[in-house]
Amino acid sequence: MNFKFEEFVKYVHEIYAADFSLEEVKEILFLEDDGYNKSVPESPQKRLLLRRIILEGKKNDDNAFRYDRQLFSGVSMWVADNLKGKSTIFKAIGFALTGRDKFTPLVKTWLKYIALEFSIKDAVYSVELNLTGAQLKAAVYASAIDSIEREDPIKSFKSKDGLAEFMQELFFEEFDYYPIKRVQASQPSINLSDADLTWVSYYSSIYHQSKDYGNLEIGNQHAMVFQMLLGLEYTFSIHALEAKAKKAEREWSLKTEQEKSQSISVEDLQKLRNGLIATNEQIVKLRTNPEKKAIEEIEENLHSYQQSRETKRQEKLEGEDRLYQMKTAFNTSQVEIKEKQDSIQHGAREINKFRKLIIEYQDYIDSGIFFNNLEVTECPHCDHEVDKDKRLLEKESKICMLCDHTMTAEGNDTEIWQLRIKEAKGEIERNQLLSQKENQALINLEQKVKINDTNFARLENEVLKLETDLSELDQSIKAAEGNRNQMIAAAEGDYFSKFENLLEQKIKTENQIAIAEKQATMELDNKLKKKAEVLRTGHELMLRSRKKLGQATLSELEAIMLSQLHSLGLSNYTRVVINPDNFVIHYHQGNVVNNFNDISEGEQLRAKLALYLSLIELDLEKGLGRHPRLIILDSPTKEEADIHFVEGLKKTLLHIEEKFGEQVQVMVGTANRELTSIISSAEKIEVRESGQFVF
Structure with a gap:
């Protein structure tokens, strides 16, 4: 409506x-963008499901690795010692989903590739991150990982900011999120921060680290994230009106303070004018100081040296990069030259082979006229081998070596030998053409290598000269800084401090005079104050409307949370109450009422899980809210967790698996091996021995 x-x-x-x-x-x-209708309580009925993660890289021991894991609904678990890669997997997921990486410096040195496949309802997406260069290369595809080589990406990126902006647009559109206008309480200016609540803020309701378990708030934005995940009506308009009201109040406050300070007598005004004259005279006197001019000249030279150094430093870096590229091209050309030379040699051998065959085939044709293709190699009478010389003599004399009769020529079919000669000649011609082509390619490559060598030597000299220039500039800068510092130290009366104070006094006096001269025509503008009051009234009316419309939703959530707390083993909780004004949650244990921070450490994680599971259940059963139905728990037991906490967590995870099953996704990384008993499906658990890395 x-x-x-x-x-x-x-x-x-x-x-x-x-x-x-x-x-x-x-x-x-x-309000712009139809702000009063922007917030709707109905759920978009969508979930974020992670389907596959791939990590590739090379660790410091030069061992390359590839980690490829399918991901599933329900509860999945990684079990390994601390600092063995569990958090890296979760941070890689966060990087792909938000464009913001939280890796340690060490991990950044060996992690080179990330691919994440996920779905939102029926739409499948894949994010590919290439970390091999100094600059991120990323792409998002509308398909599974196995298909991305055959498809064009939806969009490609060369920076984290570009990826982060795209992912925010994607998730804001899919889950009906939006930025909330907000003014910082300590903000001195009147400008608005109108995108303070980002997708990264909402992602904090998905990814939970051990350091977060004792704190229910998400930074200082808990109330706004809570309102967004609940999808309460008028949330956008309430914050937008409050931001406009704060801006109007700030403007009115600044103007009031200004106008109050404008009251001044005629005598005081004349004193201000006389003071301004005196200040200007002192400024003129300082400006003619010869020491000042000398110092300014040194400052200008120093600035010029610094600019030249930066320019040459960039040129040197670019030159070194080109040298590396040319060296790589040279190595590639050497490999190609060797291949061409081998190919030419192979062709020569083939040509020689077929030339020999042609001679042999022709010999068969010539001899076959008399011998009908029959060549006797063994005596049919005694089985001894016939001497080769005797056979040659037979061919020359045309007298049979067996019966001594003169042989006459036979009309033998020589077509098969002619055909073989023709084929051999064809092979010779083909290999000759191929050799010519390869030889020309070889010549071109050698010319290319020669040019590359010449350019490499020239560029190498240029880089060496740049190194010399940088060294000389460093010396010039050092000398100029020394001269400047000596002159400043020797200058009498601290010139710069005096000059700065005089300029500040001049500006202040000029402003006071300008305000005083307008005093007679100035009146206090109460309309701005009234504008702030209008906005505050609108804000209060919207708050009342939301409180009335959202009470049923909050009551539903309170009942679901209490049920969840009981299911998670916290049966001593008797009531949950959410303050509709500030969204602080109160936990009742009989007559005792606690805030989240008052709950024992062993119960805080379960209470926090109860909140997010309740938001998910509110979506699933009531069609309200917009939590992505994904929860990541990084080291939930911590080292100091007692046995009661571990047992409570086991019950919690079993409860999630049994009640929500395929409707949610919970991923747990832990060093506590007692938790492995809750996972019954082998594909949902990965266990590493003590001291062993996940990948």
């Missing part, structure tokens, strides 16, 4: 009719 903005404006206008017209009230209360 659309918000009745016109009726809202009329109602507020009746209160402030003496100060504003109806159109003015409408303009004051107007």
Whole structure:
């Protein structure tokens, strides 16, 4: 149901009719992007499901690794000692989903590739992160990981900020999130921070580290994240009106303070003018100081040296990068030259082989006229081998070596030998053409290598010269800084401090004079104050409306949370109450009422899980809210956890698996091996021996 903005404006206008017209009230209360209808309680009925994670890299011991793991709904677990890679997996997931990495410096040196496949309802996405270079290369695909080589990405990125912006747009659109306008309480200016609540803020409701378990708040934004995950009506308009009201109040406060300070007598005004004259005279006197000019000249030279050094430093870095590329190209060309040379040699051998075959085939043709393709190698009478010389003599004399009769020529079929000669000639011609082509390619490569060598030598000399130039510039900068510091130390009366104070005094006096001269025509502007009051009234009215409309939702959530607490083994909790004004949660244990920070450490994680599981259950059963239904627990037991806490956590995870099953995804990384008993499916658990890394 659309918000009745016109009726809202009329109602507020009746209160402030003496100060504003109806159109003015409408303009004051107007919110862009249909702000009054932006927040809806109905769930988008979507979930975020992680499906596969791939990590690749090379550790300091030069051992390359590839970690490829399928991910599933329900509870999954990684079990390994602390500092053995569990958190790296979760941080890689967070990097792919938010564009913000939380890796340690050591991990950044060996992690080179991340791929994450996930789905939102029926849509499948894959994020690919290439970390091999100094600059991130990333891409998002609308397909599974196995298909990304055959498809173009939705979008590619060369920076973390670009990826973060795209992922925020994606999740904001899919889950109906939006940035909330907000003004910092300590903010001295009147400018708004209108995107303070980002996708990274909402992701904090998914990823939980051990250091977070004793704190229910998400930074200083708990109340706003809570409101967004609940999907309460008018959330956007409430914060937008409050931000506009704070801005108007700040403007009115600054103007009031300014106007109060403007009261000044005629005598005091004349004193200010005389003081300004004296200040200007001192400034002129200081500006003609010869020491000042000398110091300014040194400062200019020093600035020029520093600019030249930075320019040459960049040129040197670029030159070194080009040298590396040219060396790589040279190595590649050497491999290609060797391949061409081998190919040419192989062709020569083939040509020689077929030339020999042609001679042999021709010999068969010539001899076959008389011998009908029959060549006797053994005596048919005694089985002894016939002497080769005797056979050659037979061919030359045309007298049979067996019966001594003269042999006459036979009309033998020589076509098969002619065909073989033709084929051999064809092979010779083919290999000759191939050798010519390879030889030309070889010549081109050798010319290319020669040019590369010449350019490499030239560029290497240029880089060496840049190193010399940088060294000379460093010496010049050091000398200039020394001269400047000596002159400043020797300057009498601390010139710079005096000059700065005089300029500050001049500006202050000029402002005081300008304000005083306008004093007679200035009146206190109460309209700005009234504008702030209009906005505060609108803000209060929206708060009351949301409190009324959202009470049923909060009551549902309170009942679900109490049930969850009991299911998680906290049966001594008798009631849960959520303050509708500040969204602080109160936990009742009989007559004792505690905030989250008052709960024992062993119960805090379960209480925190109860909140997020209740938000998920509110979505699943009531169709309200917008939690992504994904929870990541990094080291939930910690080292100091007692046996009661571990047992409580086991009950919690079993409860999640049994009640929610395929509707949620909970991923746990722990060093506590007692928790392994709750996972019954082998594909959902990965256990490493003591001292062994996950990957």
